[in-house]
Amino acid sequence: MSNMIPMTARGAENLRVELEHLKTVRRPEIVNSIAEAREHGDLKENAEYHAAREEQGFCEGRVQDIEWKLSNSQIIDVTKITNNGRVIFGSTVCLYNTETEEEITYNLVGDDEANIKENRISINSPIARGLVGKSVDDVAMVTTPGGAIEFEIVSVEYI
Incomplete structure (x- = not known):
């Protein structure tokens, strides 16, 4: 496995x-x-x-x-999984950046599917790793190459 x-x-x-x-x-x-x-x-x-x-x-x-x-x-196929509000592989997550006060939506996908221009990020990226397992309204501190970023999870969709 x-x-x-x-x-x-x-x-x-x-x-x-x-x-x-x-x-x-x-x-x-x-x-x-x-x-x-x-x-x-x-x-x-x-x-x-x-x-x-x-x-x-x-x-x-x-x-x-x-x-x-x-x-x-x-x-x-996340569409076949009951949405319990947790961030998992394949989920689409709307985030609120507490520093810039901007919202951004990412789809967490496999390495071959990742395309930042389409907001599809690899499950192995620092942002995705910092979000997996968190739920709606949780605050995640994500360590990126550019420094730590604090995100609040606004919504999690399994689409």
């Missing part, structure tokens, strides 16, 4: 879509690029051939990475 990777249902689906794309679209494109580059002659000095082979290596590495993650994932 220790090497299980927590993942939301949406995150797992996104990885499946990427895997399908790599296998059905990128692989054939790369094979065609290699075949085309071979026709140009001497492979020792053929930059197109070497670039295509390098791209093939990256693609195959990503395929293996995704397959490993999916086979070792623990998919957690």
